[in-house]
Amino acid sequence: MGAVGAVRELALFLGTLLYAYAEAAVRLLLPARRKAVGGELVLLTGAGRGLGRATAREFARRQSRLVLWDVDTHGLRETAAECEKLGATVHTFVVDCSKREEIYSAAEKVKKDIGDVSILVNNAGVITAADLLSTQDHQIEKMFEVNILAHIWTTRAFLPTMMDNNRGHIVTVASAAGHFVTSFMVAYCSSKFAAVGFHKALTEELSTLGKDGIKTTCLCPVFINTGFVKNPST
Incomplete structure (x- = not known):
C-alpha cells in the first residue's frame, strides 16, 4: 500500500x-427505550467467560430465561451460578461451536425440552494472532468454523420458528476487525468481515421477506480485556 x-x-x-x-x-x-427482555428465552453461545459471561449476567438482571452454550464446562458452570444468584432460570449445554452436528443436536434438545428461542446471541469466537504463513491450517479452519459458520448453523436452527411467529432477535457479535484490518490477524479479520457480511445480508433478506418482527443487531467491539487474548491493548 x-x-x-x-x-x-x-x-x-x-x-x-x-x-x-x-x-x-x-x-x-x-x-x-430499552428493549424489554423479561421472560424471553435467550440463547447465548460462548457464555463461559468474558463478554459472553457479562452478557449473560445482564440478561439475568433483566429477568430473561437463559440457555447458555460453551465448550468450557467449568466456565459455563460459573456463569450459570452467577446468573442464578441474580434470579434467572438457567439451562446449560456443553457445545463445541466448531462442530455443526453438535450445534444442530443441542438446538433440537433446546427446542424439545425448553421451548422456542426468541433471542439468539451468537457470541462464541476464537482467535489466533500470527502472520498468515505461521498460522496453521487447523487454526484457520477453527476461526471460520466458530466465528462465522457457527452463526449460520445456529441461525438456521432457530430462525424457522422466528419466521413462523414473525418475532425474534438475532445478535451477531463480530468485531472492529470486521471493518478494519490489522497485521498478524489475516484469518481472524477475514472471519469477522464474514460475520459482518452475514449480519447485513440476513437483515436485508428478512426485510425482503417482510419479516419486520425479527430484529437484528451486529456488535463490533474494539479491545476488551476479557482474557480472550493477551495484552489486548497491543
Missing part, C-alpha cells in the same frame, strides 16, 4: 471512529 492509500485508510478509520463516538454521545444524552 502506497502513502496515499495509507493516508486514505487512516482517514477512513478516524472518520468512522469519530462518528462512533458522536453516535455514542447522542445515545448517552438521548437514550433509546
